[in-house]
Amino acid sequence: MPDVSWKIRKYKRGDEAGILALARNAFGKELLPEKNLTEFWNWEFRQNPIGDSKIWVADDHGKIVGHYAILPERFTVNGTEHILGLVVDVMTHSEYRYQGMFTRLGRAALEGAGNEGIPFCTGFPMEGSTASIVLPGHFKVGWFVGFTIPVLIRPINFGAIIQSFLKNPKLSKIGRLITHLYDRVQSIRARLSSNEIDFKSATSFSKEITEFWNEVSQDYGIIGVRDRRYLDYRFSSVPGRAYHILIAMRKSRIVGYMVLREMRRMELDFGLIVDVLTQRNDGYTRRVLFKKAVEYFKQRSVDLVGCMIQSxxxxxxxxxxxxxxxxxxxxxxxxxxxxxxxxxxVSAKMRWFLTWADLDTI
Ligand SMILES: CC(C)(COP(=O)(O)OP(=O)(O)OC[C@H]1O[C@@H](n2cnc3c(N)ncnc32)[C@H](O)[C@@H]1OP(=O)(O)O)[C@@H](O)C(=O)NCCC(=O)NCCS
Structure with missing residues (x-):
């Protein structure tokens, strides 16, 4: 173990400003704008109805130079509810890297979580961004890859997408043509009457959503609890984020919901299907919801629609x-x-239901 000037310890009140300063240093331009807000920090780490986050920091004589946090999550695992942990915001100050800080913080935080009865923790590093940086350190402290989850995309504006990757304005004409053709083909393929479903836009969830959750939860093997309390916390008034909630009703009963969000990345406007839930065998409602998402985002002029989903x-x-x-x-x-x-x-891919709602970054 090299000689180091820092010590690891649990978070204490008042560390917030130091943690935010560390986030700005560690992530630089990659820092999500909301992750720079004290209000968002309070929402994420203090106001979680499931309970306190387990936060560990590295402290160099009063300066926070490392961080590792575990957010508690309620999951139904094969019929029984458990509190699991989502690991977020692992960061080491740029001047303190390769000193084994991340691995030491990880060991301490995970051992602490185990002692508090959290049976396992989850994480979602993304290929091409965080995965190559964090996986070597995670593996050293005993993490393993359960499986991978794809991101599905529906291109809307091929011109913008081509331009974003190839930076050639002449190609935007071809892009417009492809957009037109793709839309034609898809509208023929996806002929789907949505007459049976009524949609309600909402800014928060009603108590009926818990009844819906209770009905559908048995359909899924391992799934995060999506009752009203959780959904309202996760989507209703999150500092720095705007979510669009759509409730699907059939004969005045909730048969599904979907949460949408817009984001700009890589000079493209993304429409994201953050969360969606229906009965497992209700493919009709699901397809109507996805169709509605595409229509909604087309009206909002996004360039492509994305959805990360394990199911x-x-x-x-x-x-x-x-x-x-x-x-x-x-x-x-x-x-x-x-x-x-x-x-x-925990690696039984087919048992899991996961969406972007189960991460903290979207
Ligand atoms: C990822 C990060 C926390 C690693 O911090 P660290 O304290 O330097 O890591 P450690 O010294 O404990 O190294 C652990 C292992 O990971 C490897 N590692 C560390 N940084 C790495 C990098 N950038 N790329 C590849 N491997 C890396 C090390 O080689 C080490 O293994 P080794 O000792 O066998 O060589 C740090 O680079 C960071 O803060 N990055 C920016 C924030 C970020 O992207 N966080 C992840 C998303 S939440």
Whole structure:
């Protein structure tokens, strides 16, 4: 162990400003704008209805130079509810890298989580951005890859997409032509009457959403609890983020919901399907919801629509509506903190239902 000037310890009140300053240093231009807001920090780490976050920091004589946080999450695992942990915001100050800080913080935080009865933690590093940087350190402290999750995309404006990658304005004409052709083909393929479903836009969830959750939760093997309390916390008034909630009703009963968000990245306007839920065998409502998302985002003039989802049925319905598997993917990684679950159980891809709602970055 090299001689170091820092010590690791648990978070204490008043560390927030130091943590935010560290985030600006560690992520630089990549820092999500909301992650720079004290209000967002309070929302993410203090106001979570599930409970306190487990935050560990590295402290160099009063300056916060490292950070590792575990957010508690409620998951139903094969019929029984458990508190799991989502690891977020692992960061080491640029002047303190390669001193083993990340791994030391990880060991301490994960051992602490195990002692508090959190059976396992999850993480979602993304291929091509965070994965290559964090995976070596995660593996050293016992994390493993359960499986990968694809991002499906529905191109809307081929001209903008081509231009963003090839930076050639002449190609935008070809892009317009491809957009036109693709839309024609998809509208023939995805002929779907949505007459049976009424949509309600909402800014928060009503108590009926918990009844809907109670009905559908048994359909899924391993799924984050999506009752009213959680959904309202996760989507209703998040500092620095605007979500659009759509409730699908059939004969005055909730049969599904979807949460949408717009984001600008790589000079492109993305429409994101952040979360969606229907009964597992209700492909009709799902396809109507996805169709509605594409229409909504077209009106908002986004360049492409994206959805990260772990569920074969949902992926199949997205593809039926012209979504393609993109080169982007997330690694779903797991750390077993106690002996309660084994690697095989938590790596059973087909048992899991996961969306961007289960991450903190979208
Ligand atoms: C990722 C990060 C936390 C690593 O911090 P660190 O304290 O330097 O990591 P450690 O010294 O504990 O290194 C752990 C292992 O990871 C490897 N590693 C560290 N940084 C790496 C990098 N940039 N690329 C590839 N491997 C890396 C190390 O080689 C080390 O293994 P080794 O000792 O066997 O060589 C740090 O680079 C960082 O803050 N990055 C910016 C923020 C970020 O992207 N966070 C992840 C998303 S939440």
């Amino acid at each position: 074969k049925e949902y992926q199949r319905d997205l593809k039926a509506l012209g979504f393609l598997t993109s080169p982007e993917k997330y690694y779903f990684i797991v750390h077993l903190n106690t002996g309660q679950f084994d690697r095989k159980t």
